[in-house]
Amino acid sequence: MSREENNNNQNNENTQQKKLATYTLGCKVNQYETQALIEMFEEAGYASVSIDEGADVFIINTCTVTSMSDRKSRQMIRKARKLNPMAVVAVTGCYAQLSPEEVKKIKGVQVIAGTSQRHRLLDAVEAVLPMQESPVVLVESHQKGETFEPLSVKKTKEMTRAYVKIQDGCNQFCSYCIIPYARGSIRSRDKREVIEEVERLVKHGYQEVVLTGIHLASYGKEKKNSHELIDVLESIDKVDGLKRLRLGSLEPTLMQINFVERLMKLTTLCQHFHLSLQSGCNKTLKAMNRKYTTEDYEIAVNLIRQVAPTAAITTDIIVGFPGETDEDFNHTLAFAQKIGFADVHVFRYSAREGTPAALYEAQVAEEEKNKRSKSLNTAVDTMKAQYLAQFIGQETDVLIEKVSSLDNHFMEGHTRHYVRVLVPFEKKLLQHEVKVRITEVVKDYCKSILL
Ligand code: SF4
Known part of the structure; x- marks a missing residue:
């Protein structure tokens, strides 16, 4: 089936919701911006799916902090294109901002937005023509005095x-x-x-x-x-x-x-x-x-x-x-x-x-x-253990975030000091702040009993 036929079929089947998959490289700021983009697309009727679920639109939010980040960004763009040759691939983030010419050279990229024009990304993706060869580039040089990019979120991937x-x-x-x-x-x-x-x-x-x-x-x-x-x-x-x-x-x-x-x-x-x-x-x-x-x-x-x-x-x-x-x-x-x-x-x-x-x-x-x-990390392990040991026997509050990924007989959360704590399993504790006593330190987390 050609891409044109595919698009026509999708138009005829109004019930079929378009799917968006995202992949984020780099820091928490990038993760926040991806979430804002997901919500922007969801509000326009898209369903957010994982990258392996065959999306209609891929957004790759790139990083450029090291040469390795650039390489990984390029790999993910190619992977998205391979996963669905019919999909629209949009590339945003720091690598796209600094190196739009390199991104352009990757076959199959249809939209490139840097780090200031993402509010225009949805319109650009929707306007992409079937089989369009050259990408729409929404990269503008940063200017002194430019204002904060209007992106916002209502939710995140984490529960608490x-x-x-x-x-x-x-x-x-x-x-x-x-x-x-x-x-x-x-x-x-x-x-x-x-x-x-x-x-x-x-x-x-x-x-x-x-x-x-x-x-x-x-x-x-x-x-x-x-x-x-x-x-x-x-x-x-x-x-x-x-x-x-x-x-x-x-x-x-x-x-x-x-x-x-x-x-x-x-x-x-x-x-x-x-x-x-x-x-x-x-x-x-x-x-x-x-x-x-x-x-x-x-x-x-x-x-x-x-x-x-x-x-x-x-x-x-x-x-x-x-x-x-x-x-x-x-x-x-x-x-x-x-x-x-x-x-x-x-x-x-x-x-x-x-x-x-x-x-x-x-x-x-x-x-x-x-x-x-290696030498610094060894010293850090000792520091970490010393830091955690001071809490043994202490009462503290833990905000329960999930069933523990280390051991499913436990729930897991963090204290206000960002100490990771395991609490005996009780499903109803999820998303609640509970009082516990720290009993022991195991590697880089603490075990506790409920009070
Ligand atoms: S230049 Fe880079 S490392 Fe230095 S403060 Fe700014 S973002 Fe951080």
Whole structure:
């Protein structure tokens, strides 16, 4: 059957609902944006299906943070085309924004939208002509002063936790990062819209909201007299029915005394702070163009711990950055141990074409990066175990999210400190916050008894 005949048949069978499948690469912001697109298509009558179910439209939301992300993005586009040669394939996200010419070369792509024109994606997909060869390209260069892209969600894939995007873009230009080029300069979502979205999500049964953005600490900074992040947090805290407010990745420089004082008064705030570190060596931080020192970082952590001594402090660290010597790495290792993180995502530096650091001399050998990554991860395992051990014998609240994927005799959820806890199985606990006592630590989670 030709594609034309196929389309005609579909038009004749009005009862047949069109199917949309999505695939998301990359970060929580991308996941949020995919969800917003799913809802946009559902409102237009599409049914959302999994990628293997033979959809009529595929949306691939791409990532470009490393060369590997680019490759995976291309693989998924080709996979979608292969799964249904009759389907419309639309490509969006950071890779599409930065490299539309490369995406165009992939046979069978019909719509390309970058990181600012997704509100036009549905119309473009609907307007695609059968057998159309050249794609519709909705990629516009990011402009200074552009506004927050109008996307919103009512639900998420998880049952209790919903992500809310409140900020886009980044002006930091860390020397290893391509994101400011893919996302443009900072812009913030209107406070009223944020609150309305949180209220909607709570009405739909979500009890926990996680705020995300490309550089959350920049919220409100692009405009004079606009709302600051703390104003938005205080308003979210007042939303009726919201139990937990969690923050995405933050810069340590945000943790100034006034901010922390106001932050710690929020009753829904989770005691979990992901403070981006990247390196525990000042020389490396400077080469990365990060705007703080290890001393600033430590002050930020101490400010939090003065009010919330058991708060989970988590972070990201890159090992093997160009020019990082053994001694520099040892500074990072020692600094991480000094802070005593609850968890660390360890990344091996990967040169990203188009960034200054990719051109730095003294690139570190892969073997050395692996060695450093292993050594840091071993230290992280010890830190994690120590962090979790302090809760043994303690009472805490767990928001039950699902039947445990580790052992179906247990339910599973997180505490406000983002500790993963197993609770003896009782189906009726699902989506409820329950009181438990932690009894033991097993690997990177805790077991508990109900109180
Ligand atoms: S803060 Fe640095 S690492 Fe984060 S998105 Fe901006 S440039 Fe990239």
